[in-house]
Each structure stands twice: as C-alpha cells, then as structure tokens.
Amino acid sequence: MSQGDVAKSGQVVFAIEAFKRIHPVEFQRRFLSQGTRHSGRGFSQFRATHVTKGTISTAQGSSTVRIGNTTVVCGIKAEVSEPDVKAPNEGYLVTNVDLSPMCSAHFRPGAPGETAQVSSEHLHRLFGGNVVDPGSLCIEPGQAVWALSADIVFLKYDGNVLDAAVIALTAALEDLQLPKAEFDSATGVVSADKTMGQRLKLRKRLFPATFSLVDGAYLVADADDAEEQLATATVLVVLDDNGRLVNIWKRGAGDINRATISRCVEDAGTRKAALAKELE
Amino acid sequence: MSTNVVDRRRVNGPARSVEPVYASTETADPFAEGREDGRALDQVRPIFMKTGPLSAQESELSSSATASAASGSAFYEQGKIRVSCAVYGPRQGRKSNARMGSFDCDFRYAPFSCSWKRRSHVKAADEKEISLMLEHAIAPAIRVEAYPKACIDAFVTVIESDGRAATIAAAINCISAALADAGIEMYDSVAGCSMGLRGSQWVADCTQAEEDVSSCSALLAFMPSADEITYILQHGKSTPEQTDQAVQTCTNLCTRVYAVICRYLQSSLE
Numbered sequence: 179m180s181q182g183d184v185a186k187s188g189q190v191v192f193a194i195e196a197f198k199r200i201h202p203v204e205f206q207r208r209f210l211s212q213g214t215r216h217s218g219r220g221f222s223q224f225r226a227t228h229v230t231k232g233t234i235s236t237a238q239g240s241s242t243v244r245i246g247n248t249t250v251v252c253g254i255k256a257e258v259s260e261p262d263v264k265a266p267n268e269g270y271l272v273t274n275v276d277l278s279p280m281c282s283a284h285f286r287p288g289a290p291g292e293t294a295q296v297s298s299e300h301l302h303r304l305f306g307g308n309v310v311d312p313g314s315l316c317i318e319p320g321q322a323v324w325a326l327s328a329d330i331v332f333l334k335y336d337g338n339v340l341d342a343a344v345i346a347l348t349a350a351l352e353d354l355q356l357p358k359a360e361f362d363s364a365t366g367v368v369s370a371d372k373t374m375g376q377r378l379k380l381r382k383r384l385f386p387a388t389f390s391l392v393d394g395a396y397l398v399a400d401a402d403d404a405e406e407q408l409a410t411a412t413v414l415v416v417l418d419d420n421g422r423l424v425n426i427w428k429r430g431a432g433d434i435n436r437a438t439i440s441r442c443v444e445d446a447g448t449r450k451a452a453l454a455k456e457l458e
Numbered sequence: 459m460s461t462n463v464v465d466r467r468r469v470n471g472p473a474r475s476v477e478p479v480y481a482s483t484e485t486a487d488p489f490a491e492g493r494e495d496g497r498a499l500d501q502v503r504p505i506f507m508k509t510g511p512l513s514a515q516e517s518e519l520s521s522s523a524t525a526s527a528a529s530g531s532a533f534y535e536q537g538k539i540r541v542s543c544a545v546y547g548p549r550q551g552r553k554s555n556a557r558m559g560s561f562d563c564d565f566r567y568a569p570f571s572c573s574w575k576r577r578s579h580v581k582a583a584d585e586k587e588i589s590l591m592l593e594h595a596i597a598p599a600i601r602v603e604a605y606p607k608a609c610i611d612a613f614v615t616v617i618e619s620d621g622r623a624a625t626i627a628a629a630i631n632c633i634s635a636a637l638a639d640a641g642i643e644m645y646d647s648v649a650g651c652s653m654g655l656r657g658s659q660w661v662a663d664c665t666q667a668e669e670d671v672s673s674c675s676a677l678l679a680f681m682p683s684a685d686e687i688t689y690i691l692q693h694g695k696s697t698p699e700q701t702d703q704a705v706q707t708c709t710n711l712c713t714r715v716y717a718v719i720c721r722y723l724q725s726s727l728e
Contacts, residue, residue: 234618235538237570251617253570259475272471280544280613283528287564290467302469325475327576329569333542359478370478
C-alpha cells in the first residue's frame with residue numbers, strides 16, 4: 179500500500195467516525211435503508227452470546243454473560259432472615275441491576291437512575307414467583323428463610339440491558355449452591371455447612387429476546403447502544419423452556435402492530451434455541 | 459449483620475438479614491505446609507489485564523470512541539481478585555479558575571465481591587476511605603498542570619476481592635492501566651503491592667485466609683521509573699525495622715508488578 183492509499187483510507191475512516199458522531203440518525207439510516215445494520219448484522223440477527231457460570235468464588239451463585247460488547251456479572255449472596263408474617267414459609271429473591279459510569283457514560287454516579295430502577299423492578303416481577311419457588315427457600319417455617327440477593331453489575335454497556343440481565347440471573351440461579359442449613363429453636367441461630375451444598379430446583383428457565391424499532395421504521399433484534407439511542411419503541415419477549423410466553427413488554431411511543439409482535443415472538447423462539455445451548 | 463434501610467430506588471429485601479453461622483471446616487493454618495497456592499513467600503499472584511472494551515468483537519468502525527464510551531478502561535485480575543475501572547477525562551472540572559487539573563476516584567465493592575459478608579448498596583465508610591487512598595496514591599503520577607480547569611474521574615468496582623490490602627493494591631494497578639489506556643499524561647505508572655506479617659516473616663500479596671492470620675499488613679504504591687513512593691499504609695503491630703523491611707521488599711515487588719503492567723499495555727498497542 180502506497181503512502182497515498184494509507185492517507186486516503188485513514189481520512190475515509192476519520193470521515194466515517196465524524197459522521198457517526200455528528201449525525202447519528204443519518205449514519206444509521208444509510209445502513210438500515212439498505213436492509214443491513216452498521217455492525218453488519220441482519221435485522222433479526224442477535225449478537226454472539228457467551229455464558230459462563232460460577233465465575234465469582236465469593237458469591238454462592240454467579241455468572242458472567244457477554245452479548246457482543248455488553249458484559250455483565252451476576253452474583254447471588256445468600257443470607258438468612260425472618261420470613262414475612264403473611265408468608266411464613268417463603269424466602270426472598272431480591273434482584274437489583276447496577277448500571278454505573280464504569281460501564282457507560284450514559285449513567286451518573288450515585289443512586290440508581292431510571293434505567294436501573296425500571297430494570298430491577300421488571301426483573302423482580304419476572305423472577306419473583308415464576309422461576310424460584312419461594313417455598314424452596316424456607317429453612318424453618320415461621321422462623322428462618324433464605325434471602326437471596328442477586329446483583330447484576332454491568333461491566334461494559336453496549337445496549338440491551340434486559341436480555342443480558344435475564345440471561346445472567348437465570349445462569350446464576352442455576353449455578354447457585356445453598357449450604358445445608360439448620361435452625362436451632364433454643365438459640366434462634368441458623369447454622370450452615372458449606373461443604374454440603376444443594377442446587378435450587380428452578381420452576382423454569384427464562385429466555386429473553388429484545389427487539390427495537392429504530393427510527394420509527396426498522397425493527398431490529400438486539401439493538402446495540404448506537405441503535406438503542408434512536409429507538410422509538412422496544413419489545414421484550416420472554417419465553418420459558420417449553421416455548422410458552424412468560425412476558426411481553428412493549429415500551430416507548432412508537433407504533434408496533436400485532437403482526438410485528440407475532441414475528442417478534444417467533445424470532446424469540448429461534449433465539450431461545452440458541453440460548454438454551456449456551457446455558458448448558 | 460446487615461440492616462437494610464428502605465431504599466426507594468432499589469428492590470428491597472427483608473429489613474434484616476444475616477449470614478448463617480458457618481461450621482468452620484478448616485481451622486488449619488493457611489501456612490501449614492507452605493502457602494496454599496504453592497507460591498513463594500515473596501511471590502505475587504499471577505496478573506492478567508485487559509484494557510479497552512472487554513470483548514474483542516468490534517468492527518473497525520465501532521472501535522472509535524463514541525459519546526457513550528469511557529476515555530479509558532481496564533479489567534484487572536490478580537489471582538482471584540477482579541477489579542474493573544473506567545476513566546473519564548480530561549473533562550470540564552468543577553472549578554473554572556483552577557490552574558491544575560483534579561483527579562477523583564470513586565471506589566466501591568460489588569455487593570457479592572467480599573467473602574465476609576454481603577455489602578450494602580449504600581456506600582460504606584471504608585469505600586469512601588479507600589477512594590481517598592487511591593486518589594492520594596495515583597494523583598502524584600498525573601501531570602495535572604497539563605490539564606487546567608479539567609478533571610479526570612476514575613470509577614473502580616471490585617467484582618471479587620481476596621485480601622483487603624491486596625485488593626486495594628490491585629485497584630491501584632487497575633487505575634494506572636486505565637489512565638494509560640485513556641492517554642492521560644503521567645510521569646509514570648503507579649504500581650501497588652501489599653504484604654502481611656506472619657510472626658516475624660513478611661509474606662507478599664496475602665489472600666483473605668492468609669490476611670486473617672496476619673498481625674500486620676502493609677500497602678505500598680510506587681513509581682519505579684521515578685523511584686518515588688506515592689503511598690504507604692501500614693496497620694497492625696510491627697517494629698520500625700520490620701516496617702522498613704516491608705517497604706524495601708514491597709518496592710522490589712512493585713517494580714516486578716510494574717513490568718507486567720507495562721508488558722500488557724505494550725501488547726495492547728499491537
């Protein structure tokens with residue numbers, strides 16, 4: 179390559195980067211109007227997903243999930259507490275999503291912002307009674323139950339909070355080993371034996387798929403950060419092991435008709451097959 | 459014991475939850491037959507480091523800094539310790555008449571990162587203290603006079619910790635790497651290392667189990683090329699001679715750690 183070629187190609191790359199920065203909408207439209215995306219993916223193509231379980235030794239259950247450049251770690255700590263008076267045989271599963279400036283400049287330091295709060299709530303609702311049977315967390319009815327704190331910390335953010343969070347939490351719950359616990363009614367103390375751990379029996383596993391309506395016109399699967407910024411609506415579809423619908427959540431002001439939702443559910447089924455293999 | 463204040467911005471668990479009393483299966487001394495992981499007494503745990511985005515799956519175009527990307531980031535592992543850091547800056551500072559730039563560090567433990575208990579989401583006193591420690595350790599290395607009116611922010615999260623002093627040393631190394639990745643002008647990279655005193659013998663880079671049976675711990679932050687110590691922290695009981703010995707040994711270990719960090723930084727350029 180001659181000096182002239184290098185200079186020209188360098189200038190071309192610089193021009194593309196500047197264009198992407200200054201006019202993100204037009205930049206994305208150049209690709210979307212041609213039926214492709216700026217990353218080269220197809221409209222229904224999800225990014226390569228990698229799941230690793232048991233990555234954090236200080237947590238009772240953990241997982242690391244990478245969807246493209248989005249990287250998230252989920253750690254579950256098990257503590258003991260008194261059950262609620264209204265539900266004396268039920269334990270707790272507390273889910274919290276952590277989005278900090280460490281993963282992206284979108285997020286401010288300090289208290290959780292909107293995205294984190296909304297994601298934490300939705301995850302709590304999804305996993306609450308669906309996935310973990312609260313009765314399986316009971317140590318001594320009315321006296322002691324397990325309180326599982328699941329924290330989903332984003333290390334790198336490139337779009338698609340909910341998919342990454344749901345997959346990470348599912349994997350961490352599968353990895354979770356609860357020590358065998360005994361309640362001493364005389365002292366009120368719960369003692370546990372780390373060497374005898376039991377896996378939780380989960381009611382079902384959840385397989386998420388997120389679709390975004392970019393620029394009001396193009397429905398793409400698994401939008402990355404650049405595409406998410408321009409999305410007018412987002413649809414989250416969650417299926418269980420048998421392909422049954424657990425949750426559809428459409429948010430944003432953009433219009434999505436019934437045919438599109440059906441297509442989303444279909445594509446979610448394909449995604450579920452790929453994810454199931456990864457979760458093994 | 460952890461008492462949860464009702465935090466309206468988070469999903470709350472029960473008001474009070476505690477760790478169960480774990481039957482201690484090992485009362486054995488972690489130093490009974492040499493060190494548990496087979497290291498020498500003056501050997502630091504193996505270091506792995508990665509700067510820039512964590513995944514390597516990027517196209518040429520998306521590797522350019524977008525508005526939402528940090529200026530520099532690093533992921534650092536030392537044995538079981540895992541620390542992640544993102545650096546933003548230089549960006550507009552708080553004081554518009556400042557002649558020198560400022561360096562701020564925000565340190566926190568992930569709730570699941572410590573073996574001794576689940577950490578609360580609210581910033582605890584020790585996290586605030588460690589944030590200041592890191593600022594003091596790293597600020598001397600940054601050419602703040604080159605960034606008037608600007609501030610450089612580092613956000614550090616410990617994903618997994620294994621030894622309190624060792625984790626802080628790892629955080630120092632992680633921030634140094636992230637600052638280098640961000641292209642911040644520095645006099646030198648700061649390398650950190652810690653030691654624990656067992657009896658009368660200093661042991662390098664103690665794990666949590668080893669630290670629990672140590673009577674004293676020392677933490678050192680050092681700039682090898684400038685031959686300057688930026689931070690020393692010693693707490694516990696040790697004689698002045700022992701402390702002196704720790705500083706000497708730590709300085710040598712920091713130089714070794716520094717060489718590893720430099721090698722990783724160089725290979726990230728290739």
